[in-house]
Amino acid sequence: MPIFPELRTAVRVETQNPWPRFLVDIASWRLAGAELAAGRWTLLGLWGEADTVHMAVLRGQNEAIGVLSLPCADRRFPALGARHTPAIRLERAAQDLFGLVAEGLPDARPWLDHGAWGVRAPLGRAEPVAEAAAPYPFLPAEGGALHQVAVGPVHAGIIEPGHFRFHADGETVVRLEERFGYTHKGTEALMRGADLARAARLAGRVSGDSTVAFTLAFARAAEAALGLAPPPRAVWLRALMAELERLANHLGDVGAICNDASFAIMNAHCAVLRERVLRAAAVAFGHRLMMDRVAVGGVATDLDATGAAAITAVVAAVRQRFPRLVELYDNTASLQDRVVGTGRLDPALARQFGCGGFVGRASGRDFDARRWPGYPPYGDLRFDVPVRAEGDVNARVWIRIGEIEASLGLIEQLLAGLPAGELRAPAAFGAEAEGVALVEGFRGDILAWVRLNADGTVARCHLRDPSWFHWPVLEAAVDGNIVADFPLCNKSFNCAYSGHDL
Amino acid sequence: MRRTLLEGLLHRPLSEPPPALDAAELEAVAQAVGVAARARLGRSLSIREIDAGSCNGCELEIVALNNAFYDLERFGLRFVASPRHADVLLVTGPVTHNMRAALLRTWEATPDPKWVVAVGACAHDGGEFAGSYACERGVGAVLPVDLFIPGCPPTPVDLLKGLLGLLKLSAPR
Ligand code: SF4
Numbered sequence: 001m002p003i004f005p006e007l008r009t010a011v012r013v014e015t016q017n018p019w020p021r022f023l024v025d026i027a028s029w030r031l032a033g034a035e036l037a038a039g040r041w042t043l044l045g046l047w048g049e050a051d052t053v054h055m056a057v058l059r060g061q062n063e064a065i066g067v068l069s070l071p072c073a074d075r076r077f078p079a080l081g082a083r084h085t086p087a088i089r090l091e092r093a094a095q096d097l098f099g100l101v102a103e104g105l106p107d108a109r110p111w112l113d114h115g116a117w118g119v120r121a122p123l124g125r126a127e128p129v130a131e132a133a134a135p136y137p138f139l140p141a142e143g144g145a146l147h148q149v150a151v152g153p154v155h156a157g158i159i160e161p162g163h164f165r166f167h168a169d170g171e172t173v174v175r176l177e178e179r180f181g182y183t184h185k186g187t188e189a190l191m192r193g194a195d196l197a198r199a200a201r202l203a204g205r206v207s208g209d210s211t212v213a214f215t216l217a218f219a220r221a222a223e224a225a226l227g228l229a230p231p232p233r234a235v236w237l238r239a240l241m242a243e244l245e246r247l248a249n250h251l252g253d254v255g256a257i258c259n260d261a262s263f264a265i266m267n268a269h270c271a272v273l274r275e276r277v278l279r280a281a282a283v284a285f286g287h288r289l290m291m292d293r294v295a296v297g298g299v300a301t302d303l304d305a306t307g308a309a310a311i312t313a314v315v316a317a318v319r320q321r322f323p324r325l326v327e328l329y330d331n332t333a334s335l336q337d338r339v340v341g342t343g344r345l346d347p348a349l350a351r352q353f354g355c356g357g358f359v360g361r362a363s364g365r366d367f368d369a370r371r372w373p374g375y376p377p378y379g380d381l382r383f384d385v386p387v388r389a390e391g392d393v394n395a396r397v398w399i400r401i402g403e404i405e406a407s408l409g410l411i412e413q414l415l416a417g418l419p420a421g422e423l424r425a426p427a428a429f430g431a432e433a434e435g436v437a438l439v440e441g442f443r444g445d446i447l448a449w450v451r452l453n454a455d456g457t458v459a460r461c462h463l464r465d466p467s468w469f470h471w472p473v474l475e476a477a478v479d480g481n482i483v484a485d486f487p488l489c490n491k492s493f494n495c496a497y498s499g500h501d502l
Numbered sequence: 503m504r505r506t507l508l509e510g511l512l513h514r515p516l517s518e519p520p521p522a523l524d525a526a527e528l529e530a531v532a533q534a535v536g537v538a539a540r541a542r543l544g545r546s547l548s549i550r551e552i553d554a555g556s557c558n559g560c561e562l563e564i565v566a567l568n569n570a571f572y573d574l575e576r577f578g579l580r581f582v583a584s585p586r587h588a589d590v591l592l593v594t595g596p597v598t599h600n601m602r603a604a605l606l607r608t609w610e611a612t613p614d615p616k617w618v619v620a621v622g623a624c625a626h627d628g629g630e631f632a633g634s635y636a637c638e639r640g641v642g643a644v645l646p647v648d649l650f651i652p653g654c655p656p657t658p659v660d661l662l663k664g665l666l667g668l669l670k671l672s673a674p675r
Pocket residue numbers: 205208555556557558559560594595621622623624625629630653654655656
């Protein structure tokens with residue numbers, strides 16, 4: 001049986017690996033929209049080119065992944081967002097970047113384009129524009145006692161820029177509307193024509209906190225395109241870096257969430273543990289965030305005995321100190337009062353939006369790209385993937401706590417079983433090729449899609465941050481909470497701005 | 503809770519020379535920053551951080567300055583929530599066109615005398631993002647920059663060193 005039996009009229013593109021890409025007609029595109037709206041498929045991403053729109057989908061309960069491509073000669077395509085809300089922001093971004101028109105899109109306001117680029121459709125026909133942009137119309141909320149609170153793009157803390165528009169009734173949020181795009185850097189345009197090394201550097205700067213995961217996603221997609229198998233030692237070292245990154249971020253998050261509930265002592269202790277992890281990473285791999293250490297075909301740096309010892313020591317330190325912090329978290333009534341029941345994300349929404357990472361897994365969506373579709377070396381390792389159903393701030397903290405424990409176990413296994421051998425396999429070019437990959441970053445699954453030219457340069461690359469499917473549901477999770485709890489809710493989601501704006 | 507607090511009181515503070523890779527360097531920079539800060543600024547300098555389109559890597563390291571190892575506040579250097587309270591704007595990122603107006607308005611809201619510190623390769627000249635349709639080529643394209651702290655991202659020690667450099671430069675304009 002074909003893996004996408006629904007797509008009877010589709011033509012399979014033979015150059016894409018490892019999952020199929022289909023050229024579809026409008027009828028099949030609509031059919032895909034109906035499958036998504038019915039909840040039988042999950043949207044993994046939607047992006048464009050000058051005259052084609054692509055979507056990546058997950059069929060059923062982890063049955064198959066595929067990419068559907070609709071050529072739009074007249075630069076129009078039927079909007080999935082008309083029936084499937086999670087597609088709306090992706091389609092707004094596609095309109096901005098590629099100049100394609102999503103017909104029937106319920107919200108057609110610009111998303112990433114603030115009218116400041118001097119060019120329209122920069123990844124499409126790139127027409128220069130002179131006139132100033134019209135002011136952005138925020139959604140109205142009507143009612144006698146409502147007032148507006150506008151926050152950002154420059155925030156009070158040391159965080160990334162974005163704008164939040166609250167409508168509040170007294171203290172209660174009746175609508176939160178987000179506006180992003182402030183950190184849009186045109187990364188995908190810079191990738192066109194870049195060689196693999198430069199493209200990997202750009203991928204590693206999509207979101208600095210996920211630099212290992214993004215570079216890995218890009219590398220895996222490029223390797224799939226080239227039919228390149230990185231040597232076993234490199235595969236294990238990449239996983240080691242990825243787990244260190246997850247560990248550092250989760251430690252930072254647990255502290256920062258408690259800090260936003262005015263419980264500073266957790267933050268102080270968690271920040272010390274996080275710092276120790278970064279220092280160990282610097283000793284082991286020569287960079288605190290491990291930027292540019294993953295390369296297409298392998299890794300750029302080896303691990304020596306000193307580095308391994310530094311990692312072993314930090315694992316021991318976290319194992320010793322962290323359980324007591326967990327106990328403190330669990331036994332502090334004033335803290336529990338703030339986090340339990342706050343910012344609840346309905347499991348149905350998490351499913352509909354295909355939320356990954358701790359956001360999805362705290363609301364019952366049991367998905368982890370390390371386990372399915374899976375990629376080496378995780379098949380050889382034992383790890384738990386915690387899942388909870390409550391969907392509140394507390395559940396998102398506990399998922400992180402569980403994942404910290406899982407990552408510590410993984411790091412130990414990776415150090416113990418690290419194979420010897422080469423660090424990098426050389427790439428051979430020769431024909432145009434496409435690859436796609438799904439990698440589990442600390443926030444959730446990152447999708448990478450790449451088309452390489454015959455000379456090995458990048459023709460087109462798309463990288464989708466997990467936050468595309470987290471930010472919209474944060475708006476829903478905040479509904480009915482008090483304005484003062486927004487920082488707490490927001491931190492518990494810890495969505496990426498730069499990763500989203502790209 | 504009580505045990506954690508008690509230990510915090512009894513243990514050596516982490517901000518003493520930690521047995522880490524850059525302990526000596528950190529201590530040297532830390533002492534110098536302390537002396538210069540006292541001499542020039544009466545022990546107080548308020549910093550407002552602005553992300554002008556960074557990848558967030560620079561922010562992670564700036565936030566780390568507040569952890570117990572670096573403990574920036576012991577030098578009288580502290581991060582403030584509003585530009586109206588700031589002496590220094592610490593700017594990261596290549597300055598995206600979408601952040602240009604917000605950056606300018608933040609700068610205008612900062613009282614004189616003020617200093618602008620560009621943090622990271624992006625803020626210097628656009629870094630990897632130089633030449634993009636969506637970015638300026640660094641903070642200098644928009645604001646007068648007093649100091650550049652190199653790195654991608656600069657480590658907390660690099661940042662401390664840079665702030666020391668700033669204190670040496672900071673005769674009021
Ligand atoms: S300098 Fe490097 S770490 Fe800092 S924002 Fe730019 S790419 Fe990110």
